[in-house]
Amino acid sequence: MSTKTTAAETMAGQYCTFFIDAKLYGIDVNEVQEVIVHQEMTPAPLAPPAVRGLINLRGQVVIAIDLRTVLGLASLADAELATNIVIGSDGGAVSLLVDEIGDVLDLDSGFEPPPRTLKGPHRHLVRAVCRLPDCVLHILDVNAAIAVQR
Amino acid sequence: MDGTEPEEGIDNEILQEFLVESFENMAQLDLDLVALEEAPDDAERLRSVFRTVHTIKGVSGFLGFEALEKVAHAGESLLARVRDGELALTPPRSSALFALVDVLKAILTHIEGAGREGERDDSELIALLETLSCEDNARAPGPAPVPVPEAVPVPEAVPVAETVPEAVPVPEAVPVPEAVPVPEAAAGALRSGTAGTAWTAPAWHLGPETPGPEPVASTPPQPTPAPAPVASVAEARPGVADAHVRVDVGVLDEMMDLVGELVLARNQILQHVSSQSDSPLTAPTQRLNLITSELQERVMKTRMQPILNVWSLFPRTVRDLAVACGKQVRLELEGQDTELDRTIIEAIRDPLTHLVRNSVDHGIELPEDRVAAGKPAQGRLLLRAFHEGGRVNIEMIDDGAGIDIERVRRTAVERRLVGADKAAALTDREVVDLLFVPGFSTAPAVTNISGRGVGMDVVKTNIEKIGGVIDITTGPGQGTSVTIKIPLTLAIIPALLVTSGGQRYALPQVNLLELVRLDESTGSHVEYVGGVPVYRLRGRLLPLVDLAEQLGGPPTTAAETTIVVVQSDGQAFGLIVDDVHDTEEIVVKPLGEQLKGIPALAGVTIMGDGRVALILDVTGLAHQAGLTAGAEQALGASAAGPVEAQADGTTVEPLLLVMVGGSQLALPQVNVDRIEEVPASAVERAGDYDAVQYRGTIMPLVHLSDYVAGGAGSGAVAAAAAAAAAASLQVVVVNKSAGQRLGLVVDNVVDIVEGYSAPVRSTARHGTLGSAIVAGHITDVVDIDALGGSQGGRWGTVGSLQPGAAA
Structure with missing residues (x-):
């Protein structure tokens, strides 16, 4: 959040991008274990609202977190087939549900700290933004995104 | 075995093996020494202790751990003379040997952590051991200053020396892949060690051993086929080294995970194949099924450990505790080979230790008390483990004083865990269950051994966490027996x-x-x-x-x-x-x-x-x-109020049945004092509740209709209206456990009944103990103590329940 522009070069790298609500987001590609198509899920009752369900990923149980809920948006219906971005976190693998997967972008400039006027969930989730030719990329803090609120 | 590994890993590997073996041997030493205190003449065990110490001395000399070697040597000298019958194993000698074990452990721990011994001064212990081994039998129980084990420097106290890297001159000395006549090397190291006063033992009986008579000194040392010096250590226990391989626990855990995956895949294939008739895969699938099941069983078996791994701590624990408490306790172990998954072994370590300490500290009486009670002065604590129906039962039986039921009852009341009258009505069994309520401890004084208030509740929680159950039976003067039933494994469950x-x-x-x-x-x-x-x-x-x-x-x-x-x-x-x-x-x-x-x-x-x-x-x-x-609610199921369930499931404690607002309610009759008719005009408003003057005191009134209606307000309004209409009120005068009197306003009194089923605590409503079947109707049993309340703030409860009366 308090990242200054001097961080530009440390921010340089590859970003896995995806769309939520027609906006472009990105996370460090090193965090990503794999991207898989929509999976059938077992709902997890009593779980925090952002936990959409549980997926069997080749014998590994993966918790699916709906990024839309995390960002304060309405969830997609099941039929709309969200894509899973699987993150290998310390507490076991976690999948982030996104609307649509984008490209992996190689970025080395254009980073800026997020505007101070950011409100709502974006305020603690957006680590930085990056100016792209036609839009702005929101770079998310993955750990903050998967540390779901009860 | 490991000796065939490439050169560079050797010294470290040998060291690790040495440490692992030695720590195991230390545990065995504790066991043996405690056993020897019981039976000082057990020659076989003496030999075993001697061998263990001797082996440690030999290998430490070989590996260059001088301090370890010196101490071990002093101990060995003493043991040699004891073994040969020249000296008796007197209490001072036992204590010194225990101290020796502690010092050995301390040094080994230090080696494990730092890779070297550190600088230490064990001359006091060595001197003591030497003194003790010089005395002859006549002066045996001499006045030598005997350090109790606790007084021995613990690992933390050992100053770390920066200057001892040369203490491990192993590699050159060990051209391992060849068949080095290790025993001789070790023996040589031994002979050149510090001068022992009574070095009589053949240093070379490191070879494979039969548990029979002493190897004769003239037998030439047989270089063992397994050339690594460590192998000779392993052979301190006959035959084990040949049949066993050490495997990292992490590998076993991974194997367990993989087998888990395999089981899943097997289940999927089974499901698929069974849905099709006539598949060519049917037969192979059946085989896969069988093999997977067997594999799963075997892999689970690799993670099994004998319960002795936990129990081996206890002889020493019990001995030290008994000495500290001035008691005499004999610990017996039965079924120590019973196997459990290692995760479970870990999980039961603390609860079992707690129970053992409890038993010695609180259960077994002082010798004079025991004799006075007509029991042998020495108490007995039996640990027994056995398999039963896919689970493991662990029993701890002592022949101590048993649990003082009345004291538990009193303590429970003092700690406000149950009301006095409820406590009085609890069966002995239910009273024992109170021990598991958080914060309960009957120890009159907090000793440094147990009685700190964290007690049986934690034990119970830990046992239940792994799917186990715990049960206590006790009788005054007859001792206590604790039974724990736990599953074999946690990883795969039905x-x-x-x-x-x-x-x-x-x-x-x-x-x-x-x-x-x-x-x-x-x-x-x-x-x-x-x-x-x-x-x-x-x-x-x-x-x-x-x-x-x-x-x-x-x-x-x-x-x-x-x-x-x-x-x-x-x-x-x-x-x-x-x-x-x-x-x-x-x-x-x-x-x-x-x-x-x-x-x-x-x-x-x-x-x-x-x-x-x-x-x-x-x-x-x-x-x-x-x-x-809550604690009391948990008890409520079986111990709700003054009702005692009989063996046939019915209860005989009488209940007073009353009608309130068309529903039948039951009041435990022990609480009922009188049934009075009070003129409506006598009801006075005091503060925010109704009351009448009754025998010179103010008796608050509780409108039971509030409880029947299930909510505040409406019932009270109706009751007030009914009271206004009626010229008088039916009031049941009841006594609360705190001795306070309450008047319960009812519509009319129906009957007194005796036979009904015990109340069940459902998702309980305020004011009821639960429900019972009375004369074919489900009837709420009123919890008198929950009504009105006797302490300050709770009067508000009464008031808030009858806002209608104020209106």
């Missing part, structure tokens, strides 16, 4: 699959009692007490919990009701589910970070069809549903 809200869940079989299906034809149905569902199961009311509702969904609305009767904390309740499927062996996987801390969920598993299913935690569900919310 579970019942149920559906609720369209999803499958796994219920661990350990919690399962029975299944009940209700439909039109059975004629029985769910009844409601104060809005919560109950079911009459063989004459008793079983509280029901709707699983779908507990999981946050809409209530179950199937035409037939399926009830899974489960048990948690010794209390049975029914889970309403949509449907029940098979039982299946499931592989328990942990919940992810985001799902931790949800009490109703125990884990996840992957089903045969590849989908994920949640494993339910029955205890958590019960808590969530309010079934075991």
Whole structure:
């Protein structure tokens, strides 16, 4: 959040991008274990609202977190087939549900700290933004995104 | 074995093996020494102790650990003379040997951590050992200053020397791959060691050994086929080294995980193949099925450890404790080879230690008290383990004083865990259960051994965490016996699959009692007490919990009701589910970070069809549903008020039946003082509650109609209206446990009954102990103590229940 522009070069790298609500987001590609198509899920009752369900990923149980809920948006219906971005976190693998997967972008400039006027969930989730030719990329803090609120 | 490894890893590997072996040997030493205190003439055991110390000395000399060698040597000298019958194993000598074990352990621990011995001064102990080994039998129990084991420097106290790297000059000395005549090398190291006064033992009896007579000194040392010096260490225990391989626990855990995956894949294939008839895969699938099951069993077996791994600590613990308490205790172990999964071994270590300490500290009496009670001065503590029905039973039986039921009762009242009259009515068994209530401890004084208030409740929680149950039986003067039943493993458990809200869940079989299906034809149905569902199961009311509702969904609305009767904390309740499927062996996987801390969920598993299913935690569900919310409530199921369940399931404590607002209520008759008729005009308003003057005191009135109506307000209004209409009130005068009197306003008194089934604590409403079947009707039993309240702030409860009276 308090990242200054001097961080530009440390921010340089590859970003896995995806769309939520027609906006472009990105996370460090090193965090990503794999991207898989929509999976059938077992709902997890009593779980925090952002936990959409549980997926069997080749014998590994993966918790699916709906990024839309995390960002304060309405969830997609099941039929709309969200894509899973699987993150290998310390507490076991976690999948982030996104609307649509984008490209992996190689970025080395254009980073800026997020505007101070950011409100709502974006305020603690957006680590930085990056100016792209036609839009702005929101770079998310993955750990903050998967540390779901009860 | 390991000796054939490439050169560079050798010294470290030898060191590791040495440490592992030595730590094991230390545990064995403790066991043996304690046993020797009992039977100082056990020649075989003496030899075993001697061999162990001797081996440590030999190998440490070989590896260049001088301090270790010196101490071991001093001990060995003493042991040699004791073994040869020149000296008796007197208490001072035993104590010195225990001190020796402590010092050896301390040095070994230091080596393990720092890779070297560190600088230390054990001259005092060495001098002591030498003094003790010089005395002859006549002066044996001499006045030599005997350090108690506690006085020995502990590892933390050892100053770390920066200057001892040369202490490990191993590599050159060990051209391992060749068949080095290691015993000789070791023996040579021994002979050149510090001058021993009574070095009589053949230093070279390191070879493979028979448990028979002493190897004769003239027997030439046989270089063992396994050339590594470590092998000679292993042979301190005959034959083990040939048949066993050390495997890293991490590897076993990984294997277990992989087998778990294999089981899942097997289940999927089975499901697929069984859905098609005539598949060419049918036969191979059957074989796969069998092989997988066997593999699973074997791999599980590799993780099994004998319970002795935990128990081996206890002889020493018991001995030290007994010495500290001035007691005499003989510890007996039975079934020490009984095997358990290592995760479970870890989990029971602390609870068992706690129980053993408890038993010695509180259970077994002082020798003079025992003699006075006509028992042998030496107390007996028996630990027994055995398999039974796929579970392991562990029993701890002492012949001590037993649990003082009356003291437990008094303490429970003092600690306000139960009311005085309730406590008086509890059966002995129920009183014993009070020990498991958090914060309970009967120790009159907090000793440094036990009695710090964290006690049996923690033990119980830990046992239940691994799916076990604990039970205590005791009799005054007859000792106490604690039985623990635990599963063999936690990784793969049998579970019942149920559906609720369209999803499958796994219920661990350990919690399962029975299944009940209700439909039109059975004629029985769910009844409601104060809005919560109950079911009459063989004459008793079983509280029901709707699983779908507990999981946050809409209530179950199937035409037939399926009830899974489960048990948690010794209390049975029914889970309403949509449907029940098979039982299946499931592989328990942990919940992810985001799902931790949800009490109703125990884990996840992957089903045969590849989908994920949640494993339910029955205890958590019960808590969530309010079934075991507090200590007293947990007791409430069996110990609700002054009613004692008889063996046949009925109770005989009389109840006064009253009618209030069209419902029948029952009051425990022991609380009922008198039945009075009070003129309505005598009711006075005092503060925010109604009261009458009764025998010179102010007696608050409670309108039971408030409780019947289920909510404040309406009932009170009706009662006030009824009171206004009637010229007089029927008042049942009751005594609360605190000695306070209350007047209960009822419509009329019906009867006094004696036979009824014990009350069941359903998801209890305020003011009731539960419900019972009385004369064919479900009747709430009023909890007198919960009415009105006797302490300051609780008067407000009475007032708030009858705002109508103020209106």
